[in-house]
Amino acid sequence: IEANANVWGTLLGACRTHHEVEMGRAVADRLFEIETSDIGNYVVMSNLYAANARWDGVLEIRRLMRTRNLKKPAGCSWIEVERKKDVFIAGDSSHPQRSIIYNTLKTLDQQIKERCQF
Incomplete structure (x- = not known):
């Protein structure tokens, strides 16, 4: 059975909770293919990088969001x-x-x- 975006999104959230940066990146890459415009996936991955002081990763995700013209809604x-x-x-x-x-x-x-x- 092929996992859908909900399954991948749940796995990404678990990676965020458990600070699994490398697995999170692999999951995020898959999510970015399935749901290219779901801003939440990018935010979770950026937060995962930030929580682990991986600022290069945060910048990479923000650049990717910019190139895809994605903006996080204001709080x-x-x-x-x-x-x-x-x-x-x-x-x-x-x-x-x-x-x-x-x-x-x-x-x-x-x-x-x-x-x-x-």
């Missing part, structure tokens, strides 16, 4: 206060209260570092 989070939801997207600075938000986050960060002795 996103949201908060609800008094039944009002605000969405935040990584790199976006268009929120009308961004100065207040960033100052509050900076204060929280300092308080956490002081209390946790970072």
Whole structure:
């Protein structure tokens, strides 16, 4: 039975969990053939390289993504206060209260570092 992309993707995830860089690369190469545009596979392989301080591998994956015109979607989070939801997207600075938000986050960060002795 031929393994499909789900099987290969699961194996790549296991390689990431267990720091199996060489096996992960072989699995990723197969995945890159099967699903050339699934950004998640590239991100997992890049993260596997990064977790093992293989920065040359990280750069190689990023170059491959660039040549295939693949971009990782921006991170996103949201908060609800008094039944009002605000969405935040990584790199976006268009929120009308961004100065207040960033100052509050900076204060929280300092308080956490002081209390946790970072």
